[in-house]
Every structure is written in structure tokens, then in C-alpha cells.
Amino acid sequence: MDRLANTVRPYAWGSTSAIPALLGTEGTGEPQAELWLGAHPGDSSRVDRGDGEVELSEVIAADPVGELGAAAVAHFGPTLPFLLKVLAAELPLSLQVHPSRAQAQQGFAAEEAAGIPVGAGHRNYKDANHKPELICALEEFDGFCGFREPLETAALMEELAVPGLAPLIDLLRTKPVGPALRETLATVLAIDSVVVEDTVAQLAAALDAKLAAEPDSPRAPAWAGYATAARHYPGDPGVLAALLLNVVRLRAGEALYLGAGVPHAYLHGTGVEIMANSDNVLRCGLTPKHVDVPELLKVVRFEAGDPGVLRPRAGADGEELFPVPIDEFRLSRFELTEDGPVRRVDGRAAQILLCTEGCVLLTDAAGEKLELAKGQSAYLPATGSDTELSGRGTLFRATVTL
Numbered sequence: 001m002d003r004l005a006n007t008v009r010p011y012a013w014g015s016t017s018a019i020p021a022l023l024g025t026e027g028t029g030e031p032q033a034e035l036w037l038g039a040h041p042g043d044s045s046r047v048d049r050g051d052g053e054v055e056l057s058e059v060i061a062a063d064p065v066g067e068l069g070a071a072a073v074a075h076f077g078p079t080l081p082f083l084l085k086v087l088a089a090e091l092p093l094s095l096q097v098h099p100s101r102a103q104a105q106q107g108f109a110a111e112e113a114a115g116i117p118v119g120a121g122h123r124n125y126k127d128a129n130h131k132p133e134l135i136c137a138l139e140e141f142d143g144f145c146g147f148r149e150p151l152e153t154a155a156l157m158e159e160l161a162v163p164g165l166a167p168l169i170d171l172l173r174t175k176p177v178g179p180a181l182r183e184t185l186a187t188v189l190a191i192d193s194v195v196v197e198d199t200v201a202q203l204a205a206a207l208d209a210k211l212a213a214e215p216d217s218p219r220a221p222a223w224a225g226y227a228t229a230a231r232h233y234p235g236d237p238g239v240l241a242a243l244l245l246n247v248v249r250l251r252a253g254e255a256l257y258l259g260a261g262v263p264h265a266y267l268h269g270t271g272v273e274i275m276a277n278s279d280n281v282l283r284c285g286l287t288p289k290h291v292d293v294p295e296l297l298k299v300v301r302f303e304a305g306d307p308g309v310l311r312p313r314a315g316a317d318g319e320e321l322f323p324v325p326i327d328e329f330r331l332s333r334f335e336l337t338e339d340g341p342v343r344r345v346d347g348r349a350a351q352i353l354l355c356t357e358g359c360v361l362l363t364d365a366a367g368e369k370l371e372l373a374k375g376q377s378a379y380l381p382a383t384g385s386d387t388e389l390s391g392r393g394t395l396f397r398a399t400v401t402l
Contacts, residue, residue: 004047008032008034009035011033018270019088060350071348072402080350081329082400083276085273092267093266096264097284099280104130130278137252149177150172156243159210168184181244189241228268238286241263257325260301263284272396338391344387345387354376
């Protein structure tokens with residue numbers, strides 16, 4: 001077992017207080033957006049096995065089978081296939097989608113062949129992997145996720161009585177679901193910037209008026225989400241694109257799974273996030289960064305429906321699992337009590353444990369102990385043996401499915 005030293009990334013949209021509160025450190029006054037836990041080459045965690053801190057990525061590269069387990073290496077390759085984060089959003093993140101593995105492989109190969117540098121601002125594919133992800137709320141957490149049914153969106157737009165939305169309403173009412181969503185998104189992203197700025201300003205005023213007049217309306221959460229986007233991104237076509245999406249509010253302990261092609265954006269809140277080890281993001285808006293509309297339209301899944309809020313499913317030995325349809329990552333949670341039974345996690349594959357409340361004691365098969373206070377984390381290599389969990393607190397477990 002290794003205690004992890006982790007890096008905080010200070011993106012502008014981050015909270016100044018949430019991650020310091022988790023870690024028990026003083027805030028700097030600057031945004032602290034993401035705490036990275038894992039072996040991603042961009043910011044690997046570090047471990048100390050007696051000779052000073054070493055990046056976890058280097059430890060794994062030196063002995064992949066010994067660290068990850070033979071079965072995991074055979075299935076996923078010689079690297080940790082997931083990245084765990086604590087994400088703390090004070091301002092909205094960009095509206096985005098992630099490609100499927102096949103799309104990522106094709107897009108990465110094409111951009112490599114074209115000689116586009118991986119760090120170029122207009123590069124879409126940083127690697128050849130897909131990037132499914134799961135976010136589990138640690139507190140109330142707001143976001144956009146997936147397309148709403150077009151007729152429902154048309155009704156919502158109509159209520160706002162913004163003249164610039166009229167062409168979008170017509171598309172949503174007169175086309176089948178897939179074409180309606182595709183053509184409306186393409187139209188939004190092609191609107192002249194002056195028209196967008198005027199329409200978003202009118203939209204913001206209409207949303208504020210609705211919230212003031214009908215604060216208890218069933219529509220109020222959606223209005224508030226769109227008003228937040230409009231306030232922070234005036235003149236951005238992504239605000240109009242966001243009108244097509246479901247507004248979701250997670251309670252603590254609830255989660256969202258975001259597969260390939262699902263448009264989404266996080267608005268506000270703190271959560272534990274896990275994803276496949278990839279940097280592939282195609283943006284739809286709410287950002288000054290590059291938006292490649294033709295490529296985006298290839299990747300987005302133009303399907304409507306409920307965003308699918310996940311609640312933990314009871315597993316063996318007190319483990320609460322968030323089920324997902326992939327095997328690169330597996331996120332679960334333990335709620336430990338001092339008078340409750342000792343819990344166990346198996347050591348068939350490498351795993352990362354993160355304590356988000358209380359204090360948890362880890363005891364391995366050799367009797368070695370490691371205490372994790374709130375905000376602390378540990379890396380457990382694949383030993384094949386169980387590790388015992390005791391104490392009082394909330395512990396998240398990140399591993400793979402074998």
C-alpha cells in the first residue's frame with residue numbers, strides 16, 4: 001500500500017474552497033478545479049517507497065505485471081486504464097462530447113498523418129482512446145446531460161418568447177427526433193456572431209424574468225441552469241446549444257455516466273469523477289477554445305431521453321457500486337462505521353482508495369496498516385490478497401472489472 005501525493009489543477013472554472021476543504025489545507029484565493037489521482041502522464045500521482053517520491057506512472061512502467069496484475073495487463077495493456085479525480089466547479093465547464101474508441105482511433109490516425117502537433121489548439125484527438133466518464137456528487141451538483149425530447153424543448157423555448165429562437169422551434173417541431181436535434185445543433189453553431197450575441201442577451205433577460213415571476217415552476221431548475229450559462233458566456237452559441245439538453249441536479253451520492261457522443265457540461269458542484277485514460281474532447285461551446293463543427297457532428301449521438309441518474313447498487317461485503325457498461329473503470333463506495341463489520345477489497349487488480357469523510361484504516365494481508373484521513377488516498381498494487389477496511393468514514397474505490 002502506498003499513500004498518494006496528488007496534484008491540484010487550477011483551471012479558471014474551479015472553486016477556491018472545495019478542494020482545500022477536502023484536503024484540510026488553506027485556500028490560496030485562486031481556483032482549484034481538479035485533484036488528479038492516478039498515473040496519467042499529464043500529472044501522475046507520486047509514491048514514496050523509501051527512496052523519495054517517484055511518479056506512480058514510472059513505478060507501473062518498471063513492473064506492469066507486478067503492479068497491475070497479469071490479467072489486467074493482458075486486457076488493458078501495461079498502464080493504469082483509468083484516471084480518478086475530485087472535480088470542484090464554481091463556474092460552468094465547456095459543453096462537450098467524447099468520441100467512441102473507433103472514432104478516436106480513426107481521428108487520431110488522421111491527425112497524425114496530417115502532421116498536426118498533439119498540442120495544437122485545433123487538434124481534436126490527443127490519443128487513440130475513448131473517454132467514457134462517471135461523476136458522483138459529493139454535494140448538490142448541477143449539469144447538462146443528453147438531449148431532451150425535441151417537442152419538449154420546443155415548448156420550453158416557446159414559453160421564453162425570444163424571437164431568435166423561432167427558427168429552432170420550427171426545426172424541433174417538424175423533423176423526426178434525430179434529424180431535428182442534428183439540424184438544430186448545426187443551425188445554432190452556424191448563426192452569425194452578432195445574431196448570437198443579441199439572441200443570448202434576450203434569452204438571459206427572458207430567463208431572469210421567468211425565474212422572478214415563477215420561482216416554484218417545474219421549469220425553474222432548467223431556467224436557472226440556462227441562466228447560469230448565459231450569464232457566464234454572453235454571446236456564446238453554446239448557450240443556445242445547451243437549450244437542447246436536459247438540466248440535471250444530483251444529490252450527494254448520485255451519479256451520471258457519460259458515454260461516447262453524449263453532450264454534457266458541468267455547471268456547479270463537487271464530485272468524484274473517474275474516466276478512461278484519455279484526453280479526447282470535442283467542444284460544442286461555452287468556451288473560447290476551438291470548436292470543430294463538422295467533426296463534432298460526426299461524434300454526437302443525436303438521441304433524446306432521460307439522462308439516467310445512477311444510485312449506488314448494493315454489492316458484496318458492504319460495497320456500493322455505480323454500474324457502468326465498460327470495464328476500464330469501476331467506481332464504488334464504502335460507508336464505514338466504528339461499530340460496523342470490517343470490510344474487505346480484493347487485490348486482483350490495482351486500485352486507488354480515496355477517503356472523503358472521516359478516517360479509514362487499511363490493513364493488508366501482511367498486517368501492514370495505513371490510515372487515510374479526509375482527503376487522503378492510497379494506491380494498492382495487485383497483490384492477489386484482500387485488504388481490510390475499518391474505521392468511520394466514506395471511502396471511494398477505483399479499480400477495473402476483470
